[in-house]
Amino acid sequence: MTIRLPLLPADPAAPFPPAGRALRDPNGLLAMGGDLSPVRLLNAYRHGIFPWYSAGEPILWWCPDPRMVFDTDTFALPSRFRRRLRSSLWQVRADSAFEQVIAACATSPRPGQDGTWITDEMRAAYVQLHRLGHAHSVEVFDGERLVGGIYGVAVGRMFFGESMFSAQTGGSKVALAGLARVLSTWGWPLIDAQVENPHLVSLGARRLPRPAFLAEVAQWAEKPDLPGSWASHVAPFPAARLADPGPA
Numbered sequence: 001m002t003i004r005l006p007l008l009p010a011d012p013a014a015p016f017p018p019a020g021r022a023l024r025d026p027n028g029l030l031a032m033g034g035d036l037s038p039v040r041l042l043n044a045y046r047h048g049i050f051p052w053y054s055a056g057e058p059i060l061w062w063c064p065d066p067r068m069v070f071d072t073d074t075f076a077l078p079s080r081f082r083r084r085l086r087s088s089l090w091q092v093r094a095d096s097a098f099e100q101v102i103a104a105c106a107t108s109p110r111p112g113q114d115g116t117w118i119t120d121e122m123r124a125a126y127v128q129l130h131r132l133g134h135a136h137s138v139e140v141f142d143g144e145r146l147v148g149g150i151y152g153v154a155v156g157r158m159f160f161g162e163s164m165f166s167a168q169t170g171g172s173k174v175a176l177a178g179l180a181r182v183l184s185t186w187g188w189p190l191i192d193a194q195v196e197n198p199h200l201v202s203l204g205a206r207r208l209p210r211p212a213f214l215a216e217v218a219q220w221a222e223k224p225d226l227p228g229s230w231a232s233h234v235a236p237f238p239a240a241r242l243a244d245p246g247p248a
Contacts, residue, residue, distance in 0.1 A: 008032070019048060027065065032061065034061070066213070067208045068193040070193055092237055100149070157226075
């Protein structure tokens, strides 16, 4: 069966097709083409749309239904893991190693996945967004060794998670928990986790119907941005602090 998709125009500021026109199979496929310029990427995220494609494919744009999200104010690590974390010497930082995090996400093996969707083109685009103050990472360090991290895009008070990795068991969980704790203290309610998988569900992600998700995005993405690097807004803190409820 041939799938006919809208082809995005050359103008990076051109509007995307309405998300309601996305395909049911594959779930959420909305459009193709265009580029990964900052203008187009920020326009996409502002409307709940993200790029996801493999090397050799055209750029594909998605808005699945339902959407997986984490609630920042109720996010909690599993109790057994929290007990172990109380004695951890790991440290959580923000925007101190963005390029290392995205490189690790691109090269970390994934169960059932051959290769990576984080192509060189994608990496370069998000590094540029980071340098412009729109893409951010939360990192977990054991001394000066990076053991976990997560990165994504912030628009207004909405955070769109892209990928995370662990170099030591639990590193990505701590990075996600650190991100949720920071965002909760800032009053950012949601982390977009995009597409459902068992790992996200095990960490507490919930399904949100696309209309409800887009309504949340419309509300929170219009809030004032937090400018610049998060390193100036988030002081490094012990990962052990995430074992207990409360501000980081």
